[in-house]
Amino acid sequence: EVQLVESGGGLVQPGRSLRLSCAASGFTFEDYAMHWVRQVPGKGLEWVSAINWHSAGMGYADSVKGRFTISRDNARKSLYLQMNSLRPEDTALYYCAKDIKAIYGDFVSYLEYWGQGNLVTVSS
Amino acid sequence: QSVLTQPPSVSGAPGQRVTISCTGSSSNIGAGYDVHWYQQLPGTAPKLLIYGNNNRPSGVPDRFSGSKSGASASLAITGLQAEDEADYYCQSYDRSLSAVLFGGGTKLTVL
Numbered sequence: 001e002v003q004l005v006e007s008g009g010g011l012v013q014p015g016r017s018l019r020l021s022c023a024a025s026g027f028t029f030e031d032y033a034m035h036w037v038r039q040v041p042g043k044g045l046e047w048v049s050a051i052n053w054h055s056a057g058m059g060y061a062d063s064v065k066g067r068f069t070i071s072r073d074n075a076r077k078s079l080y081l082q083m084n085s086l087r088p089e090d091t092a093l094y095y096c097a098k099d100i101k102a103i104y105g106d107f108v109s110y111l112e113y114w115g116q117g118n119l120v121t122v123s124s
Numbered sequence: 125q126s127v128l129t130q131p132p133s134v135s136g137a138p139g140q141r142v143t144i145s146c147t148g149s150s151s152n153i154g155a156g157y158d159v160h161w162y163q164q165l166p167g168t169a170p171k172l173l174i175y176g177n178n179n180r181p182s183g184v185p186d187r188f189s190g191s192k193s194g195a196s197a198s199l200a201i202t203g204l205q206a207e208d209e210a211d212y213y214c215q216s217y218d219r220s221l222s223a224v225l226f227g228g229g230t231k232l233t234v235l
Contacts, residue, residue, distance in 0.1 A: 044211075047226060107156055107217075
């Protein structure tokens, strides 16, 4: 059974940093691209970032580019999101998700499994 | 404002059929990128509902179907049931933005 468990969220002041983690199990982690998607409570889904299977390629939404960094440790079966210079508008539930392909952005790739999400609140 | 446009809400009575549209452009759906649909029940994480325009993962009832034409796609739900009440999101990829896209989401209300 595929499991994705996010952790590391919480309350943080504007301008500070936070690192989210996602522990994966139930599949060969190193074979798939991974994503972070966020959702402001009561609002829609927003793609944040993705990373290819061996970290050779990664992408970011314009809203986080230059502030957030995605990474992965295939040996630990873990995905990370380093969030710097946090803003109140970054407050959201952050989901980790598994792609169906090794390279995201393929004509057919999609987010096959999702974690339960981890809440990040940016407030003074 | 999402690059993929969905109606904010749709509704239907039990047993009826509803459709949810997802309109993109020549740099995403119209460029040949597949459209996928996710269902988000209240208080839960999104779940894959339709992949590759018109394919259902194991366990998804055949009441749910998808289609794609040009730069648009649609999700159809037949035989509406109370448990279908949820938010539905389309998803694709945009080659100009180099970004995964989600539609703004559509709230389905079963009357």
